[in-house]
Amino acid sequence: xxxxxxxxxxxxxxxxxxxxxxxxxxxxxxxxxxxxxxxxxxxxxxxxxxxxxxxxxxxxxxxxxxxxxxxxxxxxxxxxxxxxxxxxxxxxxxxxxxxxxxxxxxxxxxxxxxxxxxxxxxxxxxxxxxxxxxxxxxxxxxxxxxxxxxxxxxxxxxxxxxxxxxxxxxxxxxxxxxxxxxxxxxxxxxxxxxxxxxxxxxxxxxxxxxxxxxxxxxxxxxxxxxxxxxxxxxxxxxxxxxxxxxxxxxxxxxxxxxxxxxxxxxxxxxxxxxxxxxxxxxxxxxxxxxxxxxxxxxxxxx
Amino acid sequence: xxxxxxxxxxxxxxxxxxxxxxxxxxxxxxxxxxxxxxxxxxxxxxxxxxxxxxxxxxxxxxxxxxxxxxxxxxxxxxxxxxxxxxxxxxxxxxxxxxxxxxxxxxxxxxxxxxxxxxxxxxxxxxxxxxxxxxxxxxxxxxxxxxxxxxxxxxxxxxxxxxxxxxxxxxxxxxxxxxxxxxxxxxxxxxxxxxxxxxxxxxxxxxxxxxxxxxxxxxxxxxxxxxxxxxxxxxxxxxxxxxxxxxxxxxxxxxxxxxxxxxxxxxxxxxxxxxxxxxxxxxxxxxxxxxxxxxxxxxxxxxxxxxxxxxxxxxxxxxxxxxx
Amino acid sequence: xxxxxxxxxxxxxxxxxxxxxxxxxxxxxxxxxxxxxxxxxxxxxxxxxxxxxxxxxxxxxxxxxxxxxxxxxxxxxxxxxxxxxxxxxxxxxxxxxxxxxxxxxxxxxxxxxxxxxxxxxxxxxxxxxxxxxxxxxxxxxxxxxxxxxxxxxxxxxxxxxxxxxxxxxxxxxxxxxxxxxxxxxxxxxxxxxxxxxxxxxxxxxxxxxxxxxxxxxxxxxxxxxxxxxxxxxxxxxxxxxxxxxxxxxxxxxxxxxxxxxxxxxxxxxxxxxxxxxxxxxxxxxxxxxxxxxxxxxxxxxxxxxxxxxxxxxxxxxxxxxxxxxxxxxxxxxxxxxxxxxxxxxxxxxxxxxxxxxxxxxxxx
Numbered sequence: 007x008x009x010x011x012x013x014x015x016x017x018x019x020x021x022x023x024x025x026x027x028x029x030x031x032x033x034x035x036x037x038x039x040x041x042x043x044x045x046x047x048x049x050x051x052x053x054x055x056x057x058x059x060x061x062x063x064x065x066x067x068x069x070x071x072x073x074x075x076x077x078x079x080x081x082x083x084x085x086x087x088x089x090x091x092x093x094x095x096x097x098x099x100x101x102x103x104x105x106x107x108x109x110x111x112x113x114x115x116x117x118x119x120x121x122x123x124x125x126x127x128x129x130x131x132x133x134x135x136x137x138x139x140x141x142x143x144x145x146x147x148x149x150x151x152x153x154x155x156x157x158x159x160x161x162x163x164x165x166x167x168x169x170x171x172x173x174x175x176x177x178x179x180x181x182x183x184x185x186x187x188x189x190x191x192x193x194x195x196x197x198x199x200x201x202x203x204x205x206x207x208x209x210x211x212x213x214x215x216x217x218x219x220x221x222x223x224x225x226x227x228x229x230x231x232x233x234x235x236x237x238x239x240x241x242x243x244x245x246x247x248x249x250x251x252x253x254x255x256x257x258x259x260x261x262x263x264x265x266x267x268x269x270x271x272x273x274x275x276x277x278x279x280x281x282x283x284x285x286x287x288x289x290x291x292x293x294x295x296x297x298x299x300x301x302x303x304x305x306x307x308x
Numbered sequence: 309x310x311x312x313x314x315x316x317x318x319x320x321x322x323x324x325x326x327x328x329x330x331x332x333x334x335x336x337x338x339x340x341x342x343x344x345x346x347x348x349x350x351x352x353x354x355x356x357x358x359x360x361x362x363x364x365x366x367x368x369x370x371x372x373x374x375x376x377x378x379x380x381x382x383x384x385x386x387x388x389x390x391x392x393x394x395x396x397x398x399x400x401x402x403x404x405x406x407x408x409x410x411x412x413x414x415x416x417x418x419x420x421x422x423x424x425x426x427x428x429x430x431x432x433x434x435x436x437x438x439x440x441x442x443x444x445x446x447x448x449x450x451x452x453x454x455x456x457x458x459x460x461x462x463x464x465x466x467x468x469x470x471x472x473x474x475x476x477x478x479x480x481x482x483x484x485x486x487x488x489x490x491x492x493x494x495x496x497x498x499x500x501x502x503x504x505x506x507x508x509x510x511x512x513x514x515x516x517x518x519x520x521x522x523x524x525x526x527x528x529x530x531x532x533x534x535x536x537x538x539x540x541x542x543x544x545x546x547x548x549x550x551x552x553x554x555x556x557x558x559x560x561x562x563x564x565x566x567x568x569x570x571x572x573x574x575x576x577x578x579x580x581x582x583x584x585x586x587x588x589x590x591x592x593x594x595x596x597x598x599x600x601x602x603x604x605x606x607x608x609x610x611x612x613x614x615x616x617x618x619x620x621x622x623x624x625x626x627x628x629x630x631x
Numbered sequence: 632x633x634x635x636x637x638x639x640x641x642x643x644x645x646x647x648x649x650x651x652x653x654x655x656x657x658x659x660x661x662x663x664x665x666x667x668x669x670x671x672x673x674x675x676x677x678x679x680x681x682x683x684x685x686x687x688x689x690x691x692x693x694x695x696x697x698x699x700x701x702x703x704x705x706x707x708x709x710x711x712x713x714x715x716x717x718x719x720x721x722x723x724x725x726x727x728x729x730x731x732x733x734x735x736x737x738x739x740x741x742x743x744x745x746x747x748x749x750x751x752x753x754x755x756x757x758x759x760x761x762x763x764x765x766x767x768x769x770x771x772x773x774x775x776x777x778x779x780x781x782x783x784x785x786x787x788x789x790x791x792x793x794x795x796x797x798x799x800x801x802x803x804x805x806x807x808x809x810x811x812x813x814x815x816x817x818x819x820x821x822x823x824x825x826x827x828x829x830x831x832x833x834x835x836x837x838x839x840x841x842x843x844x845x846x847x848x849x850x851x852x853x854x855x856x857x858x859x860x861x862x863x864x865x866x867x868x869x870x871x872x873x874x875x876x877x878x879x880x881x882x883x884x885x886x887x888x889x890x891x892x893x894x895x896x897x898x899x900x901x902x903x904x905x906x907x908x909x910x911x912x913x914x915x916x917x918x919x920x921x922x923x924x925x926x927x928x929x930x931x932x933x934x935x936x937x938x939x940x941x942x943x944x945x946x947x948x949x950x951x952x953x954x955x956x957x958x959x960x961x962x963x964x965x966x967x968x969x970x971x972x973x974x975x976x977x978x979x980x981x982x983x984x985x986x987x988x989x990x991x992x993x994x995x
Contacts, residue, residue, distance in 0.1 A: 118335060125335075125619070129611035131561055133568050134604030137587040141597075205782040212731060212777075213797045213849070214769035217762075227787050250565060303833045304786055328693050 079260065079282055083245045086252070086259030089175055090244035093182035098237065101187045105194025106229070109202065110221055120191065127188030136181050136254045143177060178255045182248070193236070197229045204228075231302045239294030242286040329624040336620020342613035346606070350420040353413075404598040415578035416602055422579045424610070426494055427559040431552050433498035438505025439541075439548070445506070446513030447540070453510070460503045472496055472566060489574055493566070497559060505551055512544045546625035553618035557611040564607050580607050646695070653691040657737040662761075670759040674749050680857050680889045681707040681730070686744035686758075688722075688729045691737075699725040701913035703744075705906075707857065712883060712890040714904035714921075716897060716936070722913040723893045724778075727859045730891075731775055732757060732765045748773070748857075771801040774850035778862040780842035784834040791830035794818070794849050801853045817848035820885075822878055840871035847878065851886065858882075859891045864899065876902065897936065901925060909933050 108120045201207065202225055210224045211217075245260065252262040264279055299305045330336055403412035445456040516522065517540070525539055566572035567581025575582065583603035675682055688700040700722045707713045715723045728734050729741055746757040750772065757765070769775075777783045784793060794814040798805065805813075811830070818826035821844040834842060843863060850858055860879065864872040876899060883890060883903075892903060900907055901921065908918040909932065917924065917933045928934045 121335060121619075125612050125615045126608075129557065129561075129608055129615055131564050131568075131581075131584070131604060131607050131611075133565065133587075134584055134600075134607060137584065137600065137604070205777065205779055206785040208733065209777060209783045209846075210785065211733060212769055212775045214766045214771055214800055215796070216766060224785050224788075228785070231787070250569070302787065304835045325693055 079279065082260045082263045085257060086248075086261060087245045089178055089252075089257065089259060090182065090248075092175070093179045093186065094237070094240075094244065096179065096183045097186045097190055100183070101190035102194050102233065104187075105191045106198055106221070106226065108191065108195045109198035112199065124188035124191045127184045127186070128192075130185060132181060132185055132248070132251050133254060135184065136177070136251055139177050139180060140254070174255075174257075178251055178257060181251050190233075194229065194233060197232055198225060201225045201228045231298070234301050235294045235298045238297040239290045241293060242290040245282075245286060326624045330620055333620040333623060335616045336624070339613040339616025339620065342609060343617065346420065346610055346613070347424070350417055350424065353417040354421060403602055412583075412599055412602065415583060416580075416606065419578040419580040419583055419603060420606060420610075422490065422573055422577065423560055423563060423581070423607075426490060426497075426563050426573075426579075427556045429494045430497045430501065430559045430563075431555050433494065434502040434505055434555065435548065435552060437498065438502040439509050439544075441502070442506035442509030443513060443540075446510040447517065449514075456506070457510075460506060463500060463503050472500075472571065490577070493563065493572060497562065501555070501559070504555075505548070508547055508551060509544055512547060513540055516540055516543055546621075550618050550622040550625065553614055553621060557614035557618070560607060560611050560614075580604070649691055649696050652742075653737060653740055656740040656742065660736065660740075660762075665759065665761040670756045670761075670764075672745065672747055672754050672756045674747055674754045676706065676708075677749070678708050679706045679747075680709045680749050681891075682745075682747040683707075683726070683730070684745040684747065686726065686729060686746060687742045688725050688734060688739065689742045690739045698913055699739075700729060703910070703913070703915055705908045705915065705918055707889050707891055708906075709749075709856075709889055710887050711905040712892060712903055713906045713908060714892045714894060714900040715908045715910060716894060716900055717910035718895060720912075721910045723910055724861055726910075727775065727861050727891060727893055730757065730859060731769060731773065732760075732762065733775075767801070770797050770850070770855075771853045772855050773857045773859065774853070774855040775859045776843075776846050776850050776861065776863050779866050780839050780846055781866065783846060784842060786834055788833075789830070790818075790832050790834060790837070790845050791815075794845070794852055797849050798852050813852065814848075817852050818845070820851065820882075821845070821848040822874075823848075839867050840874065843867060843871075843875055844878065847875075847882070851882065854886070855888055857889045857891065859893070861893045862895070863892075864896075865894070879903065909936070 104120050104124075108117045111117050202221075207220060207225060210220045215224075249261040249265050251257075252259045253265055256262070260279075403416065441456050441459075445453040522539065530539075563572055564579065564581030564584070567579040568585050570582070570585065573579035573582055580603040584600050584607075587600040683706070684704050686700055686703045687698070690697040690699055703722070703726055705713065715726065717723050725734070730746055732741075734741060741758050744758065747754050748757050748768075750768070755764075757768075784790070788796075791811070791814055794817060795807075795810050798810045798813055802810070815826045815830055818829055823829050823841060823844055829837070829841070829845075834845075837845070847863070863879070864875050867875065879890070879892075880903060882888075890903075892899070894900060904921045906919070907921050907924045909916045909924070911932055917928065924933065925937070928937055
C-alpha cells in the first residue's frame, strides 16, 4: 500500500505525460482521461479498488502496454529468467570449486588470487562493467552485438532464432556471472572452513581416509547443504530480472519493463509487479525450506 | 635446532593479537593503503586544482583545430570561439574535458569528495539509528522488540531501487533545490539501510544479555546505561566495525548506480556515477574513454579497498582463526 | 629504557626463529618421498607395541610457543592397558594426537622425540613416517575413540555407511555384502540391540551413549593392535559411563589389543589400567603399575590427586583440592613445574628439572 501511495504522489502521472506534448487538449479532456485511468479518486480509495480487483484475479490493464498486466509480466519474465538461469549455472560451476580450493589452501597464494578475483567481481559497478564489455567486445572487437535480444532487420526462425538470442545474451551473462561469482565463492569458502574444523572431519582422518576423500566426500557434502538451500531460494527471484543491466543491453526482460513503467508512472503494472515480487519471495522461501529438508537428514521429520 | 625459550614474560592483549592477525593479511593492508591513497588524492587534489567543478572552458578554432583559450582577457564570445568540448587529455587538462567543456580530472576529484561523503554520512546515520533501535529492541525485549522488528520487516519489504527512483523523481519534479538533494539522498538511503545493522545489534545483544558476565554486572550494581555502554556495546563493536566498513562499499555502489540512472547526484555537480553516465552516448563510449573510464575505475578501486579492509577486519576479529 | 627495548627486540627475534623452525618442520613433514631409512628403527623391548621416547609437541602461536608436550616417555606393552591421567590441559590429548599424527599444522608440530611402533613389517618411527603410511595404519592397526560422541560422526551419512567406509578402506578386497555383515557384527559386539535397524540410522537419531558405542565399533572394525581412547566417557552421564566402561573391559578381554586410556577420572583408572602415567603441564610426573601408584604414590602431585578424590564413606570437613593453578604453558620455567603449588617443596625443587628418579624397575 505504501508503494501505491508513493506512486500516486508522483506528480508526473501518466495522463499529464501523455498529454503534455499535445497542443489543444482541453482541461475537460484531461479530466475524462483521468477518470478512465482511475486516477481521479483519492489515494486510499484507489488502493481499495485495486485490491478488490486483485482478489478477483484482475490485475488491471497496464497503461503503457495496453494489455492486461498479467499477460505483460508473463511475456517478459521468460527473457529475464533464461538470462539469470544460465548465469546462475555458470556461477555455480565456477564458484563452488574455487571456494573449496580457496578454503583448503587457506592463506596460500592461490587463496589470495581467488579472493582478489572474487572481490573484484563484488566491487564492480554493473553499469561500468557492462559499458567496458560493450566497448571492447562489441565495438572494438565486434565479437558480440551491442544491444538487443535479437538482431534487428533479420527474421530468424526456430533454431537460428535460438542461436541469435544466445549470441545476444553472451555479454549480459558475462556481466551477471562476474558480479555474482564473487559472493557465491566467498560463501562456499566460509562454509567449507567451518566444516573443515568440525569433529567429524577429525574422525574421518583418524579412520585413515586420504585427505582428498576427507575433503571431497565428507566435507563437501556438508558444505553443500547451506548452498543448495540458498540457491533454491533464489530460483524464483530469477524471474524478476535486473533493472540496470537489462537496460544497458536493451534486453526486453522484466527488469527493463519495470524501469519503463517507473518512468511513466504505469500504476497497474507496478502494483502487479510488486505483487509478483512478493509472491516470488514467498515461493523462494518455501523452496528453500523444502530443499533444506531434502539435503540435511537432521531436519527431516520422522 | 632447538626452540628458543621466551625470555619476555609479557602477555599479549587481545587488541595486540587482533592487530597482529590483521597485519598478516596482505589484502587487508592493501585495501587500507588504497583507501588512504584515495583520500589523499581527493583532498590534496581539490586543494591544488585551479579549476572549478563546473567551470566551462572555451576554445577557439584556429586553422580548423580547437585550441583552448588560455588568455583570460580574450573575449568569450567571438566568431570562432566555442565550448571546449570533449578534448582529449592534454597537458592542461590531464583527463581532457567532458561534453560540456568541463575538466574531467577536477570533476573526478569533486566526484570523489561527494561519493565518499555520501557513503560515510550514510553509514554514520545508519549506525546511529541501527545501534539505538537494535539495542533497545535487544535489551528490553517484549513488545518494544516486537514493534521495532515489525518496522524492520516492513522496511525490508520495500524494494529499494524503485522507491529511491520514485523519491528522486518526485524531488526533481517539485524542483527540490539541487544543493540539498545530496542530503536528501543520504537520508533516504540511510532510512532504508539501517535495518541490517539493527538486526545484527539486536541479535548480539539478545545472546549477550543472558551471559554470565551481564548477570555479574547486575550483581555488582551497575546502572543500566553503564551496563549497556561499557559492557554490551564493546562486545558488539567488532561486528559493527566490519558491517560499517563493508557497508561503505555497498553505499558507494548504490549511490553510483542511482547517479548513473540520473536519480542521484544531479548535474552540474559531479559524482562518479553520473560521470559514467556519459557512456550512454555510443560515440563517447567509443572515442572518449577518458570521460567514463576513470570514474568507473575509481568506484571499483574504492569499493574493492573497503571490501578488503572489512574482510580483513572480520578475519582478524574472529578468535577461531587457525593461523 | 634500553633494557626494555632490548628485551622486546630479543623477543621478536626469538619469535622469528621459532616461526622459521615451524616452517621447516612443516615442509619436512609434507615431503612427497620420505626415504625408508628415516623411519625404520628398533624397539627397545620386543614386547612393547608402542614406545614413546622424549616426545615434544609444540604449538607456534602469535602469543608465543606453547609447549603442550615437553619430554614425554613411556611404553605400551602388548595387550596391556596404560592410563594417562592429569588435569585438563596437561597434554594428554596432544600426546595421543601425536601418536596418530593428527596434530594440526602448520602451527602444531612434533618437534622432537620418537614414537616407535612395532608394526608387522618391523618397527617404524611414527614421527617421521610419511602421511600415506600413517593413513594405512589409522583406523586399521591403530584406532582412536574421541571424547565428544555428539559431534564426532558425520551427520549426513548413516551410521552403517561410516563403519562400512572404515572397513572398506583397509580391506579393499571384501564385497559390499561382506562389509555390511561385518559392520553389523561390530554393532552387535558393542552391545547395540537391533543392529540392522541402527545400521540405517543417522547419527542424530541416536543418543550419546549409542553414538559412542558406534565410535567404538568403528574403531574395532579392523582389528587394531592399539586402541587409543581419549576420555571416552567424559561427555556422558554416569550411568552410561559405567556401561561404556564395562564394554571396554569386555572388549579388552576379547580382542587382545593394547589400550591407551586417557582420562582425568581416577576411579576409571583404578578399574581398568595395568599401568599409570601421571602428566602435568606437558611432562610426566610419575609412572608405574597401577598398584604401585595407588598404594605408594611418590610425587606430591600424585599424592594431591589421589587425595582430591572424594571417598565414599569417609567424612571430612573440607574437600581437598590442590591449591593454585596450572601454569601458563607459554613461559615454562626450567625447574619443576609443580614447585609453586607443592606442599612439600623445599630447596632442591628450585633447581633445574632433574631426570626422573627410579624407585623400582617399573616405578618412576
